Amino acid sequence: xxxxxxxxxxxxxxxxxxxxxxxxxxxxxxxxxxxxxxxxxxxxxxxxxxxxxxxxxxxxxxxxxxxxxxxxxxxxxxxxxxxxxxxxxxxxxxxxxxxxxxxxxxxxxxxxxxxxxxxxxxxxxxxxxxxxxxxxxxxxxxxxxxxxxxxxxxxxxxxxxxxxxxxxxxxxxxxxxxxxxxxxxxxxxxxxxxxxxxxxxxxxxxxxxxxxxxxxxxxxxxxxxxxxxxxxxxxxxxxxxxxxxxxxxxxxxxxxxxxxxxxxxxxxxxxxxxxxxxxxxxxxxxxxxxxxxxxxxxxxxxxxxxxxxxxxxxxxxxxxxxxxxxxxxxxxxxxxxxxxxxxxxxxxxxxxxxxxxxxxxxxxxxxxxxxxxxxxxxxxxxxxxxxxxxxxxxxxxxxxxxxxxxxxxxxxxxxxxxxxxxxxxxxxxxxxxxxxxxxxxxxxxxxxxxx
Amino acid sequence: xxxxxxxxxxxxxxxxxxxxxxxxxxxxxxxxxxxxxxxxxxxxxxxxxxxxxxxxxxxxxxxxxxxxxxxxxxxxxxxxxxxxxxxxxxxxxxxxxxxxxxxxxxxxxxxxxxxxxxxxxxxxxxxxxxxxxxxxxxxxxxxxxxxxxxxxxxxxxxxxxxxxxxxxxxxxxxxxxxxxxxxxxxxxxxxxxxxxxxxxxxxxxxxxxxxxxxxxxxxxxxxxxxxxxxxxxxxxxxxxxxxxxxxxxxxxxxxxxxxxxxxxxxxxxxxxxxxxxxxxxxxxxxxxxxxxxxxxxxxxxxxxxxxxxxxxxxxxxxxxx
Numbered sequence: 001x002x003x004x005x006x007x008x009x010x011x012x013x014x015x016x017x018x019x020x021x022x023x024x025x026x027x028x029x030x031x032x033x034x035x036x037x038x039x040x041x042x043x044x045x046x047x048x049x050x051x052x053x054x055x056x057x058x059x060x061x062x063x064x065x066x067x068x069x070x071x072x073x074x075x076x077x078x079x080x081x082x083x084x085x086x087x088x089x090x091x092x093x094x095x096x097x098x099x100x101x102x103x104x105x106x107x108x109x110x111x112x113x114x115x116x117x118x119x120x121x122x123x124x125x126x127x128x129x130x131x132x133x134x135x136x137x138x139x140x141x142x143x144x145x146x147x148x149x150x151x152x153x154x155x156x157x158x159x160x161x162x163x164x165x166x167x168x169x170x171x172x173x174x175x176x177x178x179x180x181x182x183x184x185x186x187x188x189x190x191x192x193x194x195x196x197x198x199x200x201x202x203x204x205x206x207x208x209x210x211x212x213x214x215x216x217x218x219x220x221x222x223x224x225x226x227x228x229x230x231x232x233x234x235x236x237x238x239x240x241x242x243x244x245x246x247x248x249x250x251x252x253x254x255x256x257x258x259x260x261x262x263x264x265x266x267x268x269x270x271x272x273x274x275x276x277x278x279x280x281x282x283x284x285x286x287x288x289x290x291x292x293x294x295x296x297x298x299x300x301x302x303x304x305x306x307x308x309x310x311x312x313x314x315x316x317x318x319x320x321x322x323x324x325x326x327x328x329x330x331x332x333x334x335x336x337x338x339x340x341x342x343x344x345x346x347x348x349x350x351x352x353x354x355x356x357x358x359x360x361x362x363x364x365x366x367x368x369x370x371x372x373x374x375x376x377x378x379x380x381x382x383x384x385x386x387x388x389x390x391x392x393x394x395x396x397x398x399x400x401x402x403x404x405x406x407x408x409x410x411x412x413x414x415x416x417x418x419x420x421x422x423x424x425x426x427x428x429x430x431x432x433x434x435x436x437x438x439x440x441x442x443x444x445x446x447x448x449x450x451x
Numbered sequence: 452x453x454x455x456x457x458x459x460x461x462x463x464x465x466x467x468x469x470x471x472x473x474x475x476x477x478x479x480x481x482x483x484x485x486x487x488x489x490x491x492x493x494x495x496x497x498x499x500x501x502x503x504x505x506x507x508x509x510x511x512x513x514x515x516x517x518x519x520x521x522x523x524x525x526x527x528x529x530x531x532x533x534x535x536x537x538x539x540x541x542x543x544x545x546x547x548x549x550x551x552x553x554x555x556x557x558x559x560x561x562x563x564x565x566x567x568x569x570x571x572x573x574x575x576x577x578x579x580x581x582x583x584x585x586x587x588x589x590x591x592x593x594x595x596x597x598x599x600x601x602x603x604x605x606x607x608x609x610x611x612x613x614x615x616x617x618x619x620x621x622x623x624x625x626x627x628x629x630x631x632x633x634x635x636x637x638x639x640x641x642x643x644x645x646x647x648x649x650x651x652x653x654x655x656x657x658x659x660x661x662x663x664x665x666x667x668x669x670x671x672x673x674x675x676x677x678x679x680x681x682x683x684x685x686x687x688x689x690x691x692x693x694x695x696x697x698x699x700x701x702x703x704x705x706x707x708x709x710x711x712x713x714x715x716x717x718x719x720x721x722x723x724x725x726x727x728x729x730x731x732x733x734x735x736x737x738x739x740x741x742x743x744x745x746x747x748x749x750x751x752x753x754x755x756x757x758x759x760x761x762x763x764x765x766x767x768x769x770x771x772x
Contacts, residue, residue: 078731257603407523
């Protein structure tokens with residue numbers, strides 16, 4: 001056996017760590033698309049996967065434009081888009097961006113304004129796009145920078161059968177206090193069933209989304225108009241205490257690790273009587289193989305001081321400013337966000353899979369209404385009554401309902417969510433959690449106050 | 452670490468060039484040519500290795516000296532060691548270093564002890580030994596993220612998990628496993644994954660024991676415990692060191708368990724998870740790179756020890772041959 005001086009083996013070890021770190025730093029440059037091809041970068045959600053299946057057969061056949069898709073999970077997609085768009089490398093012509101990114105992407109001058117194209121394009125029918133959607137994809141300069149592919153708000157879901165058994169009535173537009181009372185009464189209605197499921201998993205897109213909508217309607221806000229952090233102010237503190245108390249008393253077990261997926265599990269398994277979350281959850285609850293299909297009732301997001309409190313989120317198509325083929329890119333966007341495409345999905349994959357939540361005409365379509373009967377109207381109402389510019393009782397420095405529209409929010413929101421999640425787990429008091437969070441928020445606010 | 456065996460004469464083929472380059476001999480040119488003839492075919496592989504491994508690391512190093520937020524590319528600037536200062540002074544990052552040390556040490560020590568017990572059991576002959584061994588190795592073959600999901604949903608979940616199901620059946624309490632003992636929950640799932648790895652290494656060690664020595668000890672009237680204490684354990688020392696070091700290197704880098712079970716909440720965020728958050732959530736490329744470089748340096752320190760142990764093992768094998 002030879003003697004091995006294993007010094008060389010150190011290299012792969014070091015490399016493994018470095019390689020893992022840098023996996024996200026690759027993909028600089030690269031050729032853009034020319035002629036009749038466009039490159040699209042998108043998130044790997046089911047609606048996008050459907051689109052990928054339909055593109056060659058329909059879009060390419062009609063227009064002769066070939067589409068190269070790059071599909072990644074949400075975190076990686078955000079990262080890759082900011083890489084490519086920041087350098088204006090032009091590697092991707094079109095990308096899926098959410099209404100969280102649009103305002104500051106536009107401020108960075110990374111996106112192509114779409115107003116002129118939309119105005120010229122009668123067939124696309126921009127007026128059909130729901131107003132809050134249009135508003136949330138419009139930047140501070142008043143120009144439109146993206147077209148929605150599908151959208152969602154939030155609402156309250158509850159077990160109609162359990163409520164009937166227990167002689168409980170759910171109001172059409174419940175207040176949070178009513179919901180807390182109902183949760184107490186429905187708690188234990190069936191063996192192992194808790195009153196309500198609310199997210200407690202740390203993350204700006206997990207716990208922080210529903211909690212921020214609760215804070216809005218309790219009269220709280222992250223920042224005042226002049227960027228003073230408000231996390232320890234009465235509105236925000238009261239809302240957080242209410243949320244934490246409710247989930248600790250009548251919420252699911254293991255709440256500090258429960259996100260969207262876990263609550264969906266709890267509801268389908270009959271472990272929760274109510275759930276406040278995304279309107280898109282209804283599709284899974286009403287799926288053919290769901291054990292609670294037809295047993296769920298849907299009402300507007302609970303309120304306290306505001307008229308509505310549902311959030312607003314959309315995955316939308318943005319065109320990179322540096323694209324070499326803006327016309328072809330627009331052709332793709334107008335096709336993917338069109339009425340015609342929705343009908344195509346309905347006929348091919350079933351009406352429940354339509355990328356809904358963006359057009360008024362979707363909710364007027366009899367086929368869609370039949371498939372999504374119980375929740376379609378409540379969803380439409382939730383989205384149309386959302387007010388991204390004015391979601392609370394005071395003026396805000398940025399647009400956004402369940403988030404503050406600044407790049408720092410993903411980090412800040414996640415760190416604050418970790419503190420509040422610890423309060424849900426009983427590791428610290430809500431006051432302690434908010435005190436730490438306020439410090440974090442102040443640091444971010446200061447940067448903006450100086451600008 | 453002492454190396455009693457380094458003095459042993461080395462036989463076998465000539466050691467590689469690195470060892471001989473220092474030796475001055477009159478026929479250097481011819482030797483050089485011959486050495487290069489042996490090296491040449493390896494060059495493409497070496498160059499490839501450097502391109503795919505060292506260049507990215509060099510890039511990480513460079514990036515770590517910049518203040519670079521992905522959403523504010525226009526403000527990218529060279530800041531020297533600022534990022535390293537931030538990493539050293541940031542409370543969250545400091546806590547995550549402590550968490551990493553605690554998590555790694557606990558998992559490694561517990562896995563080694565359990566692995567040793569299992570290896571001693573498997574070292575005996577009994578019917579169905581092969582099957583038991585295969586079953587014991589299974590957890591190590593699972594994809595880490597799948598294992599973490601299994602623990603989160605199938606075992607820990609207080610609503611429909613196996614643990615609380617069994618407790619209900621026994622009429623016991625219903626703990627909320629991950630919330631009540633977050634770090635312990637992560638550690639348990641990792642111990643389950645890494646015990647088989649330790650067991651395999653130690654089993655290999657056990658099976659290479661010189662049995663004649665044990666026979667002799669038995670004839671001299673040594674009991675089981677004495678044999679274990681004075682013969683087996685000293686023989687296993689190297690293997691224990693190897694398992695500990697390799698385990699440490701891998702577990703320091705563990706990301707899946709923390710990400711899946713707790714999302715870094717409840718003070719369970721370890722360094723890899725914190726780096727991930729810094730990179731993907733805060734979009735602070737400079738800071739994430741600086742933290743990454745520090746992890747790499749830490750890993751190199753551990754790895755150096757590990758490789759020393761491994762090479763001393765090899766030398767021992769050679770001297771025995």
